[in-house]
Amino acid sequence: MEVMCGKTAPDFEAPAYLEGKFTNIKLSDYRGKWVVLCFYPGDFTFV
Amino acid sequence: MSAVAVKREELESLGVQVLTISVDSKFSHKIWQEEELSKMVPGGVPYPMLSDPGGKIGRLYGVYDEELGVNVRGRFIIDPDGVIQAMEVLTPPVGRNVSEMLRQVRAFQHTRETGEVMPSGWTPGKKTLKPGPDLVGHVWEIWKPDMAFD
Numbered sequence: 001m002e003v004m005c006g007k008t009a010p011d012f013e014a015p016a017y018l019e020g021k022f023t024n025i026k027l028s029d030y031r032g033k034w035v036v037l038c039f040y041p042g043d044f045t046f047v
Numbered sequence: 048m049s050a051v052a053v054k055r056e057e058l059e060s061l062g063v064q065v066l067t068i069s070v071d072s073k074f075s076h077k078i079w080q081e082e083e084l085s086k087m088v089p090g091g092v093p094y095p096m097l098s099d100p101g102g103k104i105g106r107l108y109g110v111y112d113e114e115l116g117v118n119v120r121g122r123f124i125i126d127p128d129g130v131i132q133a134m135e136v137l138t139p140p141v142g143r144n145v146s147e148m149l150r151q152v153r154a155f156q157h158t159r160e161t162g163e164v165m166p167s168g169w170t171p172g173k174k175t176l177k178p179g180p181d182l183v184g185h186v187w188e189i190w191k192p193d194m195a196f197d
Binding site: 003004005006007008009010011012014015016017018019022023025027028030031032033034035036037038039040041042043044045 | 048051058061062063064065066067068069070071073074075076077078079080083090091093094095096097098099103104105107108109110115117118119120121122123124125126127128129130131132133134139143148152156
């Protein structure tokens with residue numbers, strides 16, 4: 001599946017940390033909301 | 048991440064859910080939050096910090112660097128229908144501009160609500176255009192390139 005503007009974002013599920021708790025996040029659970037998905041290289045990097 | 052966290056209230060008022068994601072484990076996210084992020088922003092990062100071991104999700108989004116073994120800085124704005132409206136990808140040394148992300152969210156929300164389109168450099172309050180047959184060939188009459196700059 002190719003990622004492209006104007007096309008559906010590929011769905012995924014991932015383990016996550018949120019405010020003191022471990023949880024699971026599924027992208028499609030946020031249908032009906034605006035989502036900003038931010039990839040970054042790694043924890044403890046400088047910028 | 049901390050720069051996105053300080054805009055928490057603004058993002059909430061726009062109805063935006065932020066998800067952050069790296070190849071680190073959820074345990075690493077916890078320690079980063081407790082040891083560093085919470086010292087940069089009161090309460091730390093208030094968004095789910097997702098774990099993508101091996102870059103499986105990063106590959107899906109075309110942002111996983113096989114050589115570095117990390118996801119580069121990819122930012123995707125996804126609308127309520129699950130459609131990607133904007134994407135920006137940077138290599139690791141340069142951070143993103145959160146204000147520009149907020150501007151784009153506002154612009155995409157505005158076009159979704161009104162059908163109007165936003166010319167180059169649009170910020171809230173600036174002129175929008177209403178697409179239609181009457182506008183064809185007449186944009187120059189109502190919009191000038193210097194309006195793209197503050």
